[in-house]
Structures are given as C-alpha cells and as structure tokens.
Amino acid sequence: MTAITGPRSAHDGRRTAVSRPRVGHIDFLNCLPLFWGLARTGSLLDLDLCRDTPERLSDALVSGELDIGPISVMEYLRHADDLVVLPDIAVGADGPVMSCLLVSKVPLAELDGVPLACTTTSRTSVRLAELLLTDEIGVRPQYFTCPPDLPTMLADAPAAVVIGDAALRASLLEADTLGFEVYDLAEMWRKWTGLPFVFAVFAARRTFLAEHADLVREVHSAFLASRELFLDEIDEVCHKAARWAEFDAATLKRYYLSALDFSLGERQLAGLREFARRVGGVDAGFPPDVRIRLLDTEQAG
Numbered sequence: 200m201t202a203i204t205g206p207r208s209a210h211d212g213r214r215t216a217v218s219r220p221r222v223g224h225i226d227f228l229n230c231l232p233l234f235w236g237l238a239r240t241g242s243l244l245d246l247d248l249c250r251d252t253p254e255r256l257s258d259a260l261v262s263g264e265l266d267i268g269p270i271s272v273m274e275y276l277r278h279a280d281d282l283v284v285l286p287d288i289a290v291g292a293d294g295p296v297m298s299c300l301l302v303s304k305v306p307l308a309e310l311d312g313v314p315l316a317c318t319t320t321s322r323t324s325v326r327l328a329e330l331l332l333t334d335e336i337g338v339r340p341q342y343f344t345c346p347p348d349l350p351t352m353l354a355d356a357p358a359a360v361v362i363g364d365a366a367l368r369a370s371l372l373e374a375d376t377l378g379f380e381v382y383d384l385a386e387m388w389r390k391w392t393g394l395p396f397v398f399a400v401f402a403a404r405r406t407f408l409a410e411h412a413d414l415v416r417e418v419h420s421a422f423l424a425s426r427e428l429f430l431d432e433i434d435e436v437c438h439k440a441a442r443w444a445e446f447d448a449a450t451l452k453r454y455y456l457s458a459l460d461f462s463l464g465e466r467q468l469a470g471l472r473e474f475a476r477r478v479g480g481v482d483a484g485f486p487p488d489v490r491i492r493l494l495d496t497e498q499a500g
C-alpha cells in the first residue's frame with residue numbers, strides 16, 4: 200500500500216514539518232484488527248493515532264480534536280451534517296455481537312421502574328437497549344450511567360448495559376458467578392427487524408475533507424487494507440492477543456469472524472437507517488430521515 204502523505208504545507212524546497220491526520224482508534228479488542236493491520240502495513244507511522252474509549256473518541260471527532268475516526272452511531276446521527284462516512288467499514292453485527300449486552304438478574308419483563316445501569320462508554324448500545332426494552336418488551340426502567348465495572352453496576356441495579364471488553368468478560372467469565380442472564384443487543388435487533396446493526400461508523404469531518412480529500416481517501420484505504428491483512432493473518436493475531444487478553448485464541452477468532460461485522464454495505468446502511476427512523480426525533484437531536492453522507496458518492500455533497 201502507498202504511504203499516507205499527510206497535509207502538505209506550502210514549501211519552497213526546504214523540508215517542512217508535515218502534520219499527520221489525527222485519527223481515532225477504539226481501545227477495545229473489537230478494533231484490534233485495524234490496529235494490527237495499520238501496524239503491519241506501516242500506515243500507523245503516518246497517522247497521529249489517538250487510542251481511547253468510544254464515547255471520548257466520538258466527542259473528540261465532533262469537537263474537531265480528531266480529523267477522522269470511529270464514532271458511536273448515535274453521536275454520528277446527531278452530527279451527520281458535519282461528517283462524511285467512510286464506506287465499507289464499520290463496527291457492527293448481523294446476529295449476536297458478543298460485546299454489546301444487556302445483562303439482568305431478573306426477567307426483562309420485570310425491569311419496569313427499576314434502576315438500570317448504563318456504561319459511560321456507550322452512546323449507541325444504551326439507546327438500543329432502551330428502544331428494545333420500551334418497544335419490544337414494554338418496560339421503562341430508570342436509566343443511570345455508571346463506569347463499566349459490572350460488579351459495581353449490579354450492586355446498584357438488577358440490570359446493566361455493558362459494551363466492549365467489559366461485555367465479553369461479563370458473558371464469558373462473570374455470568375455464572377454474578378448470576379445474571381445475558382441478552383445480546385445485536386441479536387435482539389436482528390430478530391426484531393431482520394437487519395444487521397451498526398454500532399459505530401468511521402467518519403471524517405467535512406471541513407477536513409474539503410481541504411484534504413486525498414488524505415481522507417488514503418486513510419480510508421489504509422483501514423480497508425488493514426482489515427484485509429488482519430483476515431489473512433487472523434490465526435497469528437488471535438494467538439498473540441490471547442497471550443495478554445483474558446480470552447483464548449479460539450474465542451477471539453469466533454468474536455472476529457462470527458460475531459463482529461466490519462463491513463458497511465447496503466444491508467448495514469439499511470440497518471443504520473432503520474435505527475435512525477426508530478429513534479430519531481426532537482429528543483434524539485436528529486430527524487428520523489437524517490441524511491447520511493458517504494465519501495465519494497453523490498450523497499457526499
């Protein structure tokens with residue numbers, strides 16, 4: 200793959216410092232495939248990479264501290280006018296995702312009026328859980344936010360929404376000892392709507408795109424190449440990651456190949472639009488028919 204060149208400053212023959220695009224990276228196992236690929240292709244050196252939790256990366260992209268990066272879908276939809284979505288890449292699932300979960304010590308029908316702890320790290324899974332509980336199950340718990348430590352969350356509430364590594368830990372390691380049922384939010388959505396669910400898209404700020412269109416395309420290509428390389432080398436990655444992660448290589452491989460869906464094609468976009476249609480409105484901060492701009496399509500405008 201070609202090197203990412205970076206925004207050029209005016210130059211007169213002397214070497215001038217070139218600032219690298221500021222790119223976000225979710226510091227969960229879910230985005231390890233991209234990190235692996237960026238490191239292996241060398242693209243990592245051409246990016247000013249900021250690793251953080253999804254909600255902080257979302258805020259940084261919206262405020263302009265980042266130029267390109269993953270953004271939780273609820274935040275993307277709220278700021279869709281300022282952002283352009285990179286096609287063919289996302290963090291989603293077309294069935295169980297394993298890491299965006301509602302866990303509950305009581306049957307879901309008994310959650311009406313009771314406290315429900317929502318992880319501070321999520322903007323989308325927590326909204327999806329609320330949608331499913333209101334419209335599918337018919338209950339209205341009292342939602343409150345809480346850092347993603349499940350024993351603490353469940354000490355204050357009979358149910359909780361967790362995402363990322365904390366959710367993998369919950370379903371794979373903690374369910375038996377802490378005594379709760381696990382409900383996979385992407386699986387519930389799939390059964391309800393027949394569609395995949397997209398939790399995060401990758402987007403560039405439109406102001407950055409206006410000045411650095413080639414660079415945005417290069418970063419997009421680097422993401423796609425990273426994902427491909429990861430898939431080619433998945434056994435090696437899972438084996439290496441299992442040395443420090445809490446999960447074995449077979450579990451990681453299942454997570455990457457059978458649970459997570461890193462694509463953003465027509466079906467995933469249909470899922471995204473359907474979610475916007477169901478949660479959009481004045482309170483959400485975006486209309487149900489919010490315009491989704493994709494890079495290099497007529498809609499990007």
Ligand SMILES: C=C(O[C@@H]1C=C(C(=O)O)C=C[C@H]1O)C(=O)O
Pocket residue numbers: 225227229253270271272290291296298299320321322323324325362363364366398399
């Ligand atoms: C699949 C996941 O997708 C994510 C869920 C998000 C959310 O709920 O807001 C945001 C970004 C992604 O990290 C996960 O975190 O496990």
